[in-house]
Amino acid sequence: MSYSHHYKKQKVKNLKRTKRIYQMPLFWIVLFGLITTISFLYVILFYSKFQLQKIEVSGAQTLQSKDIESVIWMNADIKLFTGIFNLSSKSIFLIDKEKIIHPLLYTFPVIANVQLEKRFPQGIVVVIKERKSVGVFCASLNNCFSIDDNGIIFEPLENITGSTIIKKPENNKEVFVGEEVVQKSIIDAILKIQKNLRDNFQIDIQEALVSNPLIFKTSENWKIYFNPNESIDMQITKMNLLLRDEIKVDARKRLQYIYLQYKDRAYYK
Numbered sequence: 586m587s588y589s590h591h592y593k594k595q596k597v598k599n600l601k602r603t604k605r606i607y608q609m610p611l612f613w614i615v616l617f618g619l620i621t622t623i624s625f626l627y628v629i630l631f632y633s634k635f636q637l638q639k640i641e642v643s644g645a646q647t648l649q650s651k652d653i654e655s656v657i658w659m660n661a662d663i664k665l666f667t668g669i670f671n672l673s674s675k676s677i678f679l680i681d682k683e684k685i686i687h688p689l690l691y692t693f694p695v696i697a698n699v700q701l702e703k704r705f706p707q708g709i710v711v712v713i714k715e716r717k718s719v720g721v722f723c724a725s726l727n728n729c730f731s732i733d734d735n736g737i738i739f740e741p742l743e744n745i746t747g748s749t750i751i752k753k754p755e756n757n758k759e760v761f762v763g764e765e766v767v768q769k770s771i772i773d774a775i776l777k778i779q780k781n782l783r784d785n786f787q788i789d790i791q792e793a794l795v796s797n798p799l800i801f802k803t804s805e806n807w808k809i810y811f812n813p814n815e816s817i818d819m820q821i822t823k824m825n826l827l828l829r830d831e832i833k834v835d836a837r838k839r840l841q842y843i844y845l846q847y848k849d850r851a852y853y854k
Contacts, residue, residue, distance in 0.1 A: 629676060629678050629679075630665065630674045630676050630679070631674060631676070634706055634707065635676055635677050635678060635706050635707065636674070636675045636676060636677070636707065637661050637675040637676075637677055637680065637707060637708070637709065638707040638708065639704075639707055639708035639709075640654045640657050640658070640708070640709055640711065641704075641708065641709070641710045641711065642654060642711045642713065643710070643711070643712050643713070644712045644713035644714055644715070645713045645715065646715050647695060647715060648693055648695065648696070648713065648715065652693075653689065653693070653711065653713065656685075656688055656689055656692050656693075657685055657689070657709075657711065659688075660684055660685045660688050661675050661680055661685060661709075662674075662675055663675070663676070663679045663680070663681075677703055677705060677706060677707060677708075677709075680703065680709065682701045685699075685701060685711075686699045686701060689711075689713075690763075691763075694716075694737075694738075694739040694740070694762040694763040695715050695716055695739045695740060696713055696714070696715060696716070697714050697715060697716045697733065697735075697737075698713075698714040699711065699712070699713060699714075700712040700714075716731070716733040716735075716737065716739045717733060717734070718731040718732065718733065718740075718748070719732060719733060719734050719749075719772065719776060720732050720748055720749040720750070720751050720775070720793075721742060721745045721748040721749065721750050721751065722738050722750075722751045722752075722760075722766055722767065723745075723750055723751070723752055724753075724758055724759070724760045724766075728760070729741070729742045729743075729745050729750075730742060730760070730762065732751060732766070732767065732772070734769070734772055734773075734776065735765065735769050735772065736765050736766060736767035736768055736769050736771065736772045737763065737764065737765050737766070738760060738761075738762055738763075738764060738766055739762055739763065740762065741762070749775070749779060749789075749790050749791065749792070749793060750791065750792045750793070751767060751775065751792075751793045751795060752792065752793070752794050752795065753766070753767070753794070753795045753796070754794070754795075754796050767795055770813075771795055771799070771813060774799065774811070774813065774817045775790070775793050775799075775801075777817060777818075777821065778790065778801065778809075778811070778817070778821060781821050781824075781825070782803070785825065785828075785829075786828055788803050788804055788805060789803065789804040790802070790803060790804070791803065791804055797812070797813055797814070798810040798811055798812055798813070798846045799811040799812070799813045805837055805838070805840070807837070807840040807841055807842060807843070808841070808842045808843070809824065809842070809843045809845065810842065810843065810844045810845060810846050811845050811846060812845070812846035812847075815846070815848065820845040820846070823845055823850075823851045824843060824845055824851070827843060827851055827853060831853075832853060840853065840854070841854045842854055
């Protein structure tokens with residue numbers, strides 16, 4: 586037998602031994618893995634039993650639950666692909682808490698805090714904490730807002746009767762709802778002084794000017810001056826001693842001011 590003939594015969598044998606791709610175990614392993622992955626993704630992304638169907642809202646007092654739900658529905662839709670074919674999903678697995686919470690805080694400045702929990706397989710629970718007004722902040726004569734205990738303004742106001750008015754020297758400065766206009770430490774000081782005067786001497790604070798010194802106008806039409814950079818508690822103690830021991834109720838009718846911002850002593854007239 587010639588070498589050429591032997592080589593051709595051997596080549597034919599090798600060709601006969603070559604398996605088709607579907608006869609290879611690796612093909613079926615890869616195919617099974619691919620089918621499993623596609624099935625898993627379908628269940629996660631599109632299976633109806635895992636699509637958001639129910640939103641439960643609690644804690645809202647001034648806001649309507651339907652308005653909150655409307656914002657949530659708009660931001661619960663996850664865009665998977667845009668182009669010729671638009672694919673989106675409301676899968677409970679894909680819902681991003683932050684992408685719902687941030688729009689709620691932006692849309693409703695009255696909301697101080699949002700807690701969101703997924704309730705599998707088709708629901709989420711949203712707990713709203715609204716801001717509580719501790720006074721009125723006026724940026725100008727006709728530009729007033731409710732202010733919370735963090736110094737954040739959250740609601741424009743027209744009627745401000747009966748509330749403590751908080752001002753700053755830079756009047757007419759443009760402000761926006763949701764903005765911190767007064768430091769929390771200053772708000773804490775205002776509330777502490779207000780509570781002390783009301784509880785101990787039945788005196789209300791009508792206005793507070795956020796400056797240095799911190800100036801209060803009382804319901805008895807006299808003023809108190811505090812140093813915001815020193816201990817407020819120590820200055821309150823000095824004020825209490827004056828009002829209890831030196832400045833009697835009758836004398837307060839002629840009182841013009843009390844200076845508490847000096848370390849060594851308090852002055853009044």
